Amino acid sequence: MATRLLVCPPTHYSVNYDINPWMTRNVGYSAPDAQRQWDRLMETFTVAANVQLVTIEPGEHVPDLVFTSNAALICGNLAVLSSFRHPERRREQGLYRIALAKAGFATTYLQQTYFEGAGDAIFDRVRPIMYAGYGWRSERNATLQLAELVGCRVMPLLLVDERFYHLDMALCSLSSGHVMVYMDALSPHAQTQLRRTIDPGYLIEIGIDDALSFACNSVELDDAVVMHSCTRRLRERLNHAGYRVFQTELTEFHKAGGSAKCLTLRLDEGPAIGIAAATA
Ligand code: ARG
Numbered sequence: 001m002a003t004r005l006l007v008c009p010p011t012h013y014s015v016n017y018d019i020n021p022w023m024t025r026n027v028g029y030s031a032p033d034a035q036r037q038w039d040r041l042m043e044t045f046t047v048a049a050n051v052q053l054v055t056i057e058p059g060e061h062v063p064d065l066v067f068t069s070n071a072a073l074i075c076g077n078l079a080v081l082s083s084f085r086h087p088e089r090r091r092e093q094g095l096y097r098i099a100l101a102k103a104g105f106a107t108t109y110l111q112q113t114y115f116e117g118a119g120d121a122i123f124d125r126v127r128p129i130m131y132a133g134y135g136w137r138s139e140r141n142a143t144l145q146l147a148e149l150v151g152c153r154v155m156p157l158l159l160v161d162e163r164f165y166h167l168d169m170a171l172c173s174l175s176s177g178h179v180m181v182y183m184d185a186l187s188p189h190a191q192t193q194l195r196r197t198i199d200p201g202y203l204i205e206i207g208i209d210d211a212l213s214f215a216c217n218s219v220e221l222d223d224a225v226v227m228h229s230c231t232r233r234l235r236e237r238l239n240h241a242g243y244r245v246f247q248t249e250l251t252e253f254h255k256a257g258g259s260a261k262c263l264t265l266r267l268d269e270g271p272a273i274g275i276a277a278a279t280a
Contacts, residue, residue: 002052003221004267006068006099007042010034011058013066015256019086020136020165022257034252038066041226041260044248049221054267056099062092066253067262069168071096072107073121074269075150079105080121085114085137103267115142118265119166125175125220126272128152129197133167135159152271155197158187164211168261172216174225178241180204180218182211204241210234214250214259228259 015029045051059065070089072079079100084090097107109115120138122131130150132143135158143156157167161184164170170185179198183191183205194203206215210230218227225243228250235245250259 001268002050004052004054004103005045005219006054006056006071006103006265006267007263008056008066008068009058010038010066010252012060013058013063013253013256016063017088019088020257021162022254026255029255031252031255037248037250037252038263040248041250041263044226044246045219045221045264048224048226048244048246051221054099054103056095059095062089062095064089064256064258065092065095067119067256067258068096068265069258069262070117070119070166071265072100072105072117073115073146073150074105074118074265074267076270077105078149079107080115080117080146080149081107081109082117082119083109083113083115083142085116105267110142110145113139113142113145115139115146116166118269119168119262121146122167122171122173123152123269123271124173124179126177127197128271130154130271131167131171131173132156133159133170136162136165150271155193157190157193159185160187161185165257166262168217169214169257169259170211170216172218172220172261174220174241174243176241176243178202178204180206180216180238182206182208182216184208185211204234204237206234207231214254217259217261219260219264226260228254 015026116137120133147154164185172180215230226246
């Protein structure tokens, strides 16, 4: 079955304001090569795997709408819409709500808290766990509210490095059971939690070079992993885990602090049915 991804063409994408350290140096940048890089990313997805792209209409005053990973957390047929921390992105919520309702989802949102969707909430692909990042954008309270909605264990992970302000920039869960992670972006307690949960052989710890080229912000599609770039060492590690690695340039989007995975929202998503749950 095709993997459905929600995407938004970068027609109105540019760096217009400053809400993360990547944007700080780039306010006013018009990203002239964005359309070409985005087109190639979409092409890579379709070459790499069986995908169906579901498009949301770009809007003139919402440049960051391209980062559809922040539209919502998808859990079965429910979309838990983002409640954006920064006013600059709040007007996206209504547009994502309409697009997701049109795609057949029931929509809701968390009360009295900030929560930035799949950017901060990541289901483990094999263990019945959801990793929930908080600190810069989403709040800890959001992770607690999610526990009531998603029907699996929620593991709150505090993010401590502002360059990695969403969890999907520091952690990527793969269907092979591997979890790719840049540990220094997480608090010591969060690191301990992960080490306790994931067998060392399944933890792919990446270095700062790969982290800064957004290697954790990868899109897994069947046996392919699509990303901006990575070191030879990481590529070989992923090959060893059974993946083909596709690299495609996304520098225009890095200027606003996002990469491959931020530019997508997987529409078929929900808690993994772990061995224990499956046999219960
Ligand atoms: N400029 C956007 C922001 O600061 C980038 C979002 C990146 N998205 C992500 N899922 N990491 O909100």
